[in-house]
Amino acid sequence: MGNLSRLLGEDVRFHNALTSCMNCGMCTAVCPAAEFYDYDPRKVCDMVQRGNDESIESLLKSDVIWYCGQCMSCKTRCPRGNVPAEVISVLRKVSQEMGYFRESGKGRQQVELMERIGGNILEIGYCVHPDKMPYETHPEQGPVWEWYLKYISRVAPKVGANYRGTGPGALRKIPDDVLDEIRRIFEVTGGMELKHKVTGD
């Protein structure tokens, strides 16, 4: 077994995600990513199952592993109980650990994802929040979103939110001691280490 296959196998998710793929292609048939991108989860599973490190390395350095949208439709339909989307999660993890994600355009998007979503979690305790979704980078949200952001402090209480407030409720400010605990969890569980690996900070 090659080094990359060994690394994939060390992830606790791997053996449940890929046990005995028979390459029927059901996952590809139902996959939203396969409809949009030149993406075929059946081929990914086949490549991983063959265990050839050279092929796996090229996969880890390619755009392919970043096309999946994690909808998990493949899990429902696989007649063998495999989870191609979870195989993808493990491939992405190893790609980031090895630094291979930097060799593809889609892979390099992890830096932005880490800075935005990872930054939000560590800074304010939310993955997404209106303060972090400016209309300028989210024009698809339409003029109602632009209006809401402009008047949010006056509209939020009307719809039951506690915007930036203390105490419980939607959009409350998460207390500093809670944020400290979140950061400590990231420190002791490898979350910060991954952040440094991805962003290079």
Add this chain to the structure above:
Amino acid sequence: METISNNLHPTPPAHQRTLSASADQPEGLRPAFPAHQRYWNEYVKEIADDRYFYERSCIRQTFFPGSEAAFLKILRDELGKDIRDEVNQHTCTGIGYHSDIVPLETTMTIVARLFSLMTEAGYKNYVPSCVTSFGVFSEIVHKWEEQPALLEKTRELLFKATGREFEIPENIAHPSDIIYKFRNELKDKMKYRLVNRYTGRPLKVVDHIGCHYAKIFPEKGIGKAEFPHVLAGMVESWGGEVVDYPERRHCCGFGFRQYIIQENRGYSIANSKKKFESMEPYEPDFIVSNCPGCTMFLDKWQYVIAEMEHKTYDKEGYGIPSLTYEEMAGLLLGYDPWTLGLQLHQVQVEHLLDKIGIEYDPDDKYRAADGSLLPSPEKPNNLQV
């Protein structure tokens, strides 16, 4: 604790269960019920009766805070339930986990911290507001059950980071499960029904189930993954008719990194568009979803498609309103549409309110909480408002 099952239709004999209804089959071999009724009929899911610990959703707080408020109001005021809205809660990191920027061990420990809040407060029934969270919690508890060493490792990591301890919930249910469970009690309190007051016909409703509600663990969802009944059950109980269209099970296209990264958003809109094109011939009156991302995308992508391609999926050019299940329930219970937050939708809802006969004050739509009138949002170029 009760289990939910549909006893309206007895399970057909075993020899009929694998057959599909077909006019070509001799009468004696035809199944007693259409396939979708038989499959759903065999499902059982446990949903706690009371004493819930509520965990808020990042996406719902961002886009549908009124729906979270309505859920709490429905449970407390309409059903008399005890539900805790914890001040020290936080993200489950689900969006980060599925964007691969948060390791599994970190997400497991963050989830453990949330469970420790539940334990500390003396609750055992966990209610994650978000479908992504529901999937994350189901996945992690499943992994802990399968691999006890992982659970022990998580306990150690949480204690090391925070000094906290936790118990695994006895019951994890999505809020849509709970509304579904009490749909008939709520029906008795409702002021309106899902009926077109002009024609007397049931409203035609597209139900969209968030992928992570039942595609990961089908047994965790009412009706499982292929024939989900959680929203259909509400719609049917409250007078409406569910549209069964070809792409009913297709993903809305969120895709985590496929939406968050601006240059990837073609993936997201293309998948929503596929659904719109599929549902259009059935002329639905509205869409209802149990996932916050789906509700938002099925609203906002209609606006984008209208602006980019001059195309709407209704006949009048307004688009098809996209609601949360709490908005649907709240409207029927007589809650004010602007307190529910329906003014935050890009596809306007007034035509739907008028069809149902809901009373509302149009002048209140853009009033602030203090009653002052705010300027209206800009009008889109193509989508009618």
